Structure formats: structure tokens, C-alpha cells
Amino acid sequence: MTGRPAILFPLFAGLETLAGVGPKSAKLFAQIGVERPRDLLFTLPHAVIDRRLRPTIRGAVLPGTVTVEVTVGAHVPPRRKGGPARVFVRDAETEWQLVFFHAKGDWLQRQLPTGQRRIVSGRLELFDGIAQMAHPDHILRPEEAADLPAFEPVYPLTAGLGQKAVQKAAAAALARAPGLADWIDPALKAREGWPGWAEALHAAHAPRHLGDVAAEAPARQRLAYDELFAHQVTRALARVSVRRGKGRATVGTGALQSRVLAALPYRPTAAQTRALAEITADMAAATRMNRLLQGDVGAGKTLVAFLALLAAVEAGGQGAMMAPTEILARQHLESLRPLADAAGITVEVLTGRDRGPERAVKLAALARGGIHILVGTHALFQKEVAFRDLRLAIVDEQHRFGVAQRMELAAKGLTADMLVMTATPIPRSLSLAQYGDMDVSVLDEKPPGRKPVRTALVSTARYDEVVGHLRQALAEGRRAYWVCPLVEESELVDLTAAEDRFRALRAALGEGVVGLVHGQMAPAEKDAAMERFVAGRTRVLVATTVIEVGVNVPEASIMVIERAETFGLAQLHQLRGRVGRGAAESTCLMLYQPPLSEAAERRLQILRETEDGFRIAEEDLAMRGAGDLIGTAQSGLPKFRIADLERQSALMAVAQSDARKLLADDPGLAGPRGAAVRVLLWLMEQDRAIRLIGVG
Known part of the structure; x- marks a missing residue:
């Protein structure tokens, strides 16, 4: 197969080929990452509005969306220029108001003739004890009731692009979704109770209640799995292609290892x-x-x-x-x-x-x-x-x-x-x-003899006390890192600069005792400063985070992290790991500036509770999300439209073993399921994977 299969062409056509999408709205769609009908299929509603008809607003949870049949009463024009016009309405049990700003008088009369019945649907709120609906989303005659969907999907928007436009375009894109042979392992699909691909798309775009927009809904899980599986097939093909590269059997004798x-x-x-x-x-x-x-x-x-x-x-x-x-x-x-x-x-x-x-x-x-x-x-x-x-x-x-x-x-x-x-x-x-x-x-286990690092949280108000402790520790022959948040004073962020801290500590602890290393230094200078600390000529190293990766000075047993609340969990864990490498008891002091935000407090508490990096990483993922955790741009981490790495990690593991098994059974993706998977790779734009099959 040399190019994209013809069955997918309609999904990869221009967005303007969809009814109701013109050049102007196509530009707006591009802002939410939608450039072709295919992208719309994978842009799922994130909420659902219940528009089922109810007899009265009484008992409704406010503020909230309600749909009620009413009898239209008196129109009250605006009291002052630019003020609201009001229309009194009565449902089966109570009277309330519709409110309109900047409405032309005759338009209001035509839409809501006094004495007639209408169905109105929109957001209802209480103002000074009076129920009001400003600018209803829908005003219909009773005989048009069937035109209003009982549940309305809510899509992501951008300024200038309204729900109705996205709903209409999504429906047009769905109408183009072809029937495709299923690429999911039949046993897995049966075990999970997942729908077929087209069926899953239709269900995900037509949620009936809040449960349908949750990641756990079967249709969504199935579509998330498609994304993860396509990604893992690509990775598995890369793995096969590396392994197919000439390898050599390297068998050691064990002689040097045993020495x-x-x-x-x-x-x-x-x-x-x-x-x-x-x-x-x-x-x-x-x-x-x-x-x-x-x-x-x-x-x-x-x-x-x-x-x-x-x-x-x-x-x-x-x-x-x-x-x-x-x-x-x-x-x-x-x-x-x-x-x-x-x-x-x-x-x-x-x-x-x-x-x-x-x-x-x-x-x-x-x-x-x-x-x-x-x-x-x-x-x-x-x-x-x-x-x-x-x-x-x-x-x-x-x-x-x-x-x-x-x-x-x-x-x-x-x-x-x-x-x-x-x-x-x-x-x-x-x-x-x-x-x-x-x-x-x-x-996932520490070698024997690595002592735990005592971790304490200390308010910046106790800075002098900390310096006093440090002075005493140096007198006992210990060495310390002092990590600062930023290098140059910035007007925007009042964080203590490394150079100021270096000068202050040098004044407090003595000339020649304190060294400095930061990101702006030339590599040779940095190395020289590090080497002085490693050799013990300087006893305190003031540093920006350049020391977080890999530096090993077993004699250093104190780590002070200033403004610890400004660092991420993983970074704090890496920094703390720079001490506790030698025989001495080690301490990590996290200096924070009160008051702490809830998230910062939780980060610092987790570090106090555990030194298990894997548990810390899981917490970090839960708190920050995948993109932030490893900086998506440089991590090579894929951007998924539907799959959620935090909540669907188990699916990713299934996708990996499934992808590897598939390639073990059918390396050229030549069988019936292999052919379906090729279509999936084209659908998910995994062109690199397709080239890798070509190489095979």
C-alpha cells in the first residue's frame, strides 16, 4: 500500500467540503486544532446539556439549564437606554421572566406573542429572588418540540465559533465516517464490551448523560484505545526495525564481572x-x-x-x-x-x-x-x-x-x-x-547502606537560624548545597538571586568557604567551581538547579532548597537525591515562603512522607498532568486528542503488549487484522510507522 487508502479520502478533504463550513469558519476551526473532517471526529464533546422538557421550573437546580413550555405574558420595555427588556411567562406552576438586552421590539413580539404557548430552553438563574432566563438558547412553537434534542453535546469553542456551528459540522463529519474493518483484537473487544469504531464515534458525539462524557464510557475508552494502540504499533515497528538492524551476539564469560x-x-x-x-x-x-x-x-x-x-x-x-x-x-x-x-x-x-x-x-x-x-x-x-x-x-x-x-x-x-x-x-x-x-x-530498591535523608520544611522567616545550623555543621566538617531559584534579580519575581545569596553566605560563613555555580557561567568556570567543591576546598556550594542531574559528592550531607515551593516535585526529589550518598546522616531543608498554595503544600508534604521516586512521579502526574511532567515539546510525548495518559495508563500497557504480539504474529501486517491496522495507522497519521513497514 503506497498511499492513504481511498476509503479515508473524505475524512482528509478540506474542512470547507462540509456543509455549513466556509473559509471564515474554517479559520476559526483551525484555532481549536480542527483542519479536516477527521479532526472533528476526534474532537469529542466535553459536557452534555440536558434539554428534556419539564412541566415547571419549580424544583430545578439553579443556576442551570431548563426546558419548559410556557404561556407568554406581558412585555415590559427597557426602563433606560441599553437596559433589559423583560417578558413575563407562566409555566404549569409558577410565573417568571425572560430577559433580553438590545433586542429590537418587533423581533421580541414576533418571537414571543403575548397569550401564545412557546417552549423556551436556556440557563435559568435567580436575581433578587426572581427566576430569570437571559437570552434563551431556543424558542420553539409546541409543534416544533421534536426539533430540540433531549441531550445537547457541548464542544470546545473559540471566540467567534458557536456551539451550533460545531454541532452541525461534527454531524456532517460523522456522516462521512466509513465502515472500517476492526483493528482491535476481537477477544479484547469482547472482554471490554467495546462498540465498533463507527458506532463508538456516533455514541461519543451523542452523549445521553454525564456518564457518557467520562473517560470510562465504553465508546470513549474504545476511541482512546485506538489512539494508544496506533501509537504503540508505531513504537513496536520502530523497535522491530532497530532489532532488524544487524545485531551481534555478545556473550560475556563472567570473569571480569566476578572480579x-x-x-x-x-x-x-x-x-x-x-x-x-x-x-x-x-x-x-x-x-x-x-x-x-x-x-x-x-x-x-x-x-x-x-x-x-x-x-x-x-x-x-x-x-x-x-x-x-x-x-x-x-x-x-x-x-x-x-x-x-x-x-x-x-x-x-x-x-x-x-x-x-x-x-x-x-x-x-x-x-x-x-x-x-x-x-x-x-x-x-x-x-x-x-x-x-x-x-x-x-x-x-x-x-x-x-x-x-x-x-x-x-x-x-x-x-x-x-x-x-x-x-x-x-x-x-x-x-x-x-x-x-x-x-x-x-x-526499584536502594542498595544497602544508603541512609534515608531527613526532610524538614522551614519557613524563610527562620533563615538566620538555618545559617546558624549550617555554621555549626561546617565546624563538624560537613559539606552543603544551597540551591537558589533564579540567577539574576528580576523585577517580576522577587526570588533571591544566587549571586546575592552567595555574597550573604560568604559574609556569614567566611571567605573561601562558599562557592557558586549557575547556568550563565562558562562551562570551564562551572567545572572549576564544581571541582573545588568536590575536592573540599569550598564547603558550601550555592547553585541554581544545574546540580540536579548526576552530580556525586558523597561528603555533601546537607541540602538547603530555597523557595522550595517554586520547584516541581520531580525536581525537588532529584535535588534531595544529591545528598545521602555517603556515610553521614543527611538532611534536606526546604525553605518556603508562606502562605503556601494548596498544591505547593501537597508537593512538600509528599516529599516529607516518601523517598520513593516512583510514588513521587505518580503523584506528580496526578497533580500536573502528562504534558507538564516532562515538558511535552522536548519529550517526544505524543499529543492525544482523546486518550488521557493520567487516567488511562492501564490501557496504554494493554496497547503495548497487543501491538508487540500483533507484530510477532504478523510482522508485515499482511493478514486481515494487519490490513485493518494499516488503515488505522493512516487514519491516525502515523506515517512514520507506514514507512517502517515499507522498509520491511
């Missing part, structure tokens, strides 16, 4: 052992590994990564580990060196700083296999960097490295297995949305 394990002062956790087994099994297979290693702060990802790299070396190959910044690359090197010494292998670092003869020496050693493991920034994948036999590439901190970059690395003809590490616990539904093309290993 390192024997040298460790502790035993790996069950989670570490399990993750390593999953990774080495993937490496031993002939297909390419594409796995995500997801672990909370301090769950021991580095050890698992290193043991995996050793398997590559044991098999006679090399490994590479890529970090997002130079400082993190150098830190990985520091943490891997002692392990490499225990194994008796060579580890080197390569960053943009390496130039000239020094760089040439490293590149030559790499090409002949003299360097077993190379750590570095994305400079590792430049053209002139040639490995003798790269078997495993590890990428740290996924967020800066999306599906496109992963496919690009694969396209470099690297037959290497790929392992991505992230320290950000992500709720399962999001990790499936974001990393559906990967297999996931989770480290």
Missing part, C-alpha cells in the same frame, strides 16, 4: 541482579538490544551499567558511555575508575576539551582496542572517533535523547547494543508512551 563483584564491599540488590540478567540476555541475542534502565536516585544504575560494559569487554569488544555534559562524563569516569582497576581494564574519557596530540593518542588507542571502555559526551559519535569493535553503547539521561536520536545512532551502522539510563522515575503509563519502542528494566 569486580568480589572487590565490592556489599552485594548487589535483587533489582540490580535482575536488571543485569535482562541486559546480558539481550546482549547475548543476535538482535540489537534497545533497552531503558530506569532507576531512582541512588538505586545503583552505574554498577549495573558497568557490569554490562564488562560483558562487552569479556566478549572481546568495547563499550561506550555517553553523558549529556562534560562534568557528568568526568564524574562517570571517576566512579568507574576504581571498578575498572578491580577488573584490570582501561577506561578513558573523551570530551570536546580533548584537542591536539592528546586527542590523537586516545583515538589511536581506541582504534586498536587499547581502550576497553570510553566515557564521553556526544563527541563520542563524531565521524573521526572509530572503535575497533563497539559492542555496547550506553546513553545517560534520556530526556535529551529522543527516539529520533536513537534511530540516528542505529543508522550510523552501529551494530552495537543500546542501553539508555535515566535517573528520573517515570510513571509506567508515561514510560510506555515515551519509550514504547524500548524494553524497560527498573531498579
Whole structure:
């Protein structure tokens, strides 16, 4: 199938081909993301108005929408210019008023002739104890009652676009929805009691009560599943295409691994052992590994990564580990060196700083296999960097490295297995949305000996007290981070600037004790400031959030976060994870400015209650929603029209296993269900997926 199937053409025509949509309204529709009839099908009503006829307004819940048959009484013209005209009406039990602003007198008389019966429907409110309906939505003769739907769907709007226009266009789009062969697994559809596709669309656009616009309504669940399933089929195809890329079986002997394990002062956790087994099994297979290693702060990802790299070396190959910044690359090197010494292998670092003869020496050693493991920034994948036999590439901190970059690395003809590490616990539904093309290993327990971090909330009014405690802690030889919200004073946000805080703390604690690092510094300056803190020459590091990812200073045991209420949950959790890495008892002080908003208070309370990053991430998702949680723009997170990742995470998991099973049974999507799924991919505009099938 080379292009979009003809059966879908009517849905992808211009919006103006629908009755009642002209060039002007098409522009307005575009503002709510509707550019073709297809988009209207997936723009579902978010509420429903009950317009069933009732005999009287008595007993109605006000303010609210009512539909009543009335006898029209006296018309009272406006008392003053621009004031309202009133029309008295009487229903079966009581008298009340209709109110109109700027109405032409004869229009009102024609619409509502005194003494006649009319059906009026609109929002009724109480003003000074009198029931009033301003500008009814509908005024009908009793014989026209059947024209008014008992339940009216409410669609998202934009200025200039009214409900009636959207309702009419949606009905026209629905009339075009073709009958399509079902792409959902029949057993799943039967188990869930879901309707067919066209039936689900009609039901979702014609809600009969509030339950019908809830995410749990069967028609909506079915349509949400279609979206998630199309997305997961695309991810599964990407996964198959990476695996189809030439892979190599890398089987370690275990000799180097056992040397390192024997040298460790502790035993790996069950989670570490399990993750390593999953990774080495993937490496031993002939297909390419594409796995995500997801672990909370301090769950021991580095050890698992290193043991995996050793398997590559044991098999006679090399490994590479890529970090997002130079400082993190150098830190990985520091943490891997002692392990490499225990194994008796060579580890080197390569960053943009390496130039000239020094760089040439490293590149030559790499090409002949003299360097077993190379750590570095994305400079590792430049053209002139040639490995003798790269078997495993590890990428740290996924967020800066999306599906496109992963496919690009694969396209470099690297037959290497790929392992991505992230320290950000992500709720399962999001990790499936974001990393559906990967297999996931989770480290969900802390290695023994990591002490919990005591977390306290302190009002900014007690700043002097906090500085006093800090002075005492420094006297005992401890080290501290002090995190500030912003770098430069901004008139708009009165947050203490890092430079001011640095000066104040230096004055209070002494010259040479306090260091400063922030985002505006040149990388070399930043690294130098960090290195002074790591070496213990400065004892307090004042910083903006540049330290949240990966920095490892086991001697630092105090973390002060200023204006903690301005940070997100995940960020606070990451920051707190910078302490509690050494032998000392660690403390995290969250300084907040009262009064706290309800949401901020809840965030800070959750952090006091738990150090479980996965629980924190679930809470964060519930509080903020998926787009905010990982910044949709840079996350590669898809925008779904119907599916709701927060509330329908279980559906996403079903969609993933279903998509993977489908491709295992029918890799070319050639069977009857495969053909239906191809139509779904075109319908959901997953063109990349269709290209991937083409590649196959």
C-alpha cells in the first residue's frame, strides 16, 4: 500500500467540503486544532446539556439549564437606554421572566406573542429572588418540540465559533465516517464490551448523560484505545526495525564481572541482579538490544551499567558511555575508575576539551582496542572517533535523547547494543508512551547502606537560624548545597538571586568557604567551581538547579532548597537525591515562603512522607498532568486528542503488549487484522510507522 487508502479520502478533504463550513469558519476551526473532517471526529464533546422538557421550573437546580413550555405574558420595555427588556411567562406552576438586552421590539413580539404557548430552553438563574432566563438558547412553537434534542453535546469553542456551528459540522463529519474493518483484537473487544469504531464515534458525539462524557464510557475508552494502540504499533515497528538492524551476539564469560563483584564491599540488590540478567540476555541475542534502565536516585544504575560494559569487554569488544555534559562524563569516569582497576581494564574519557596530540593518542588507542571502555559526551559519535569493535553503547539521561536520536545512532551502522539510563522515575503509563519502542528494566530498591535523608520544611522567616545550623555543621566538617531559584534579580519575581545569596553566605560563613555555580557561567568556570567543591576546598556550594542531574559528592550531607515551593516535585526529589550518598546522616531543608498554595503544600508534604521516586512521579502526574511532567515539546510525548495518559495508563500497557504480539504474529501486517491496522495507522497519521513497514 503506497498511499492513504481511498476509503479515508473524505475524512482528509478540506474542512470547507462540509456543509455549513466556509473559509471564515474554517479559520476559526483551525484555532481549536480542527483542519479536516477527521479532526472533528476526534474532537469529542466535553459536557452534555440536558434539554428534556419539564412541566415547571419549580424544583430545578439553579443556576442551570431548563426546558419548559410556557404561556407568554406581558412585555415590559427597557426602563433606560441599553437596559433589559423583560417578558413575563407562566409555566404549569409558577410565573417568571425572560430577559433580553438590545433586542429590537418587533423581533421580541414576533418571537414571543403575548397569550401564545412557546417552549423556551436556556440557563435559568435567580436575581433578587426572581427566576430569570437571559437570552434563551431556543424558542420553539409546541409543534416544533421534536426539533430540540433531549441531550445537547457541548464542544470546545473559540471566540467567534458557536456551539451550533460545531454541532452541525461534527454531524456532517460523522456522516462521512466509513465502515472500517476492526483493528482491535476481537477477544479484547469482547472482554471490554467495546462498540465498533463507527458506532463508538456516533455514541461519543451523542452523549445521553454525564456518564457518557467520562473517560470510562465504553465508546470513549474504545476511541482512546485506538489512539494508544496506533501509537504503540508505531513504537513496536520502530523497535522491530532497530532489532532488524544487524545485531551481534555478545556473550560475556563472567570473569571480569566476578572480579569486580568480589572487590565490592556489599552485594548487589535483587533489582540490580535482575536488571543485569535482562541486559546480558539481550546482549547475548543476535538482535540489537534497545533497552531503558530506569532507576531512582541512588538505586545503583552505574554498577549495573558497568557490569554490562564488562560483558562487552569479556566478549572481546568495547563499550561506550555517553553523558549529556562534560562534568557528568568526568564524574562517570571517576566512579568507574576504581571498578575498572578491580577488573584490570582501561577506561578513558573523551570530551570536546580533548584537542591536539592528546586527542590523537586516545583515538589511536581506541582504534586498536587499547581502550576497553570510553566515557564521553556526544563527541563520542563524531565521524573521526572509530572503535575497533563497539559492542555496547550506553546513553545517560534520556530526556535529551529522543527516539529520533536513537534511530540516528542505529543508522550510523552501529551494530552495537543500546542501553539508555535515566535517573528520573517515570510513571509506567508515561514510560510506555515515551519509550514504547524500548524494553524497560527498573531498579526499584536502594542498595544497602544508603541512609534515608531527613526532610524538614522551614519557613524563610527562620533563615538566620538555618545559617546558624549550617555554621555549626561546617565546624563538624560537613559539606552543603544551597540551591537558589533564579540567577539574576528580576523585577517580576522577587526570588533571591544566587549571586546575592552567595555574597550573604560568604559574609556569614567566611571567605573561601562558599562557592557558586549557575547556568550563565562558562562551562570551564562551572567545572572549576564544581571541582573545588568536590575536592573540599569550598564547603558550601550555592547553585541554581544545574546540580540536579548526576552530580556525586558523597561528603555533601546537607541540602538547603530555597523557595522550595517554586520547584516541581520531580525536581525537588532529584535535588534531595544529591545528598545521602555517603556515610553521614543527611538532611534536606526546604525553605518556603508562606502562605503556601494548596498544591505547593501537597508537593512538600509528599516529599516529607516518601523517598520513593516512583510514588513521587505518580503523584506528580496526578497533580500536573502528562504534558507538564516532562515538558511535552522536548519529550517526544505524543499529543492525544482523546486518550488521557493520567487516567488511562492501564490501557496504554494493554496497547503495548497487543501491538508487540500483533507484530510477532504478523510482522508485515499482511493478514486481515494487519490490513485493518494499516488503515488505522493512516487514519491516525502515523506515517512514520507506514514507512517502517515499507522498509520491511
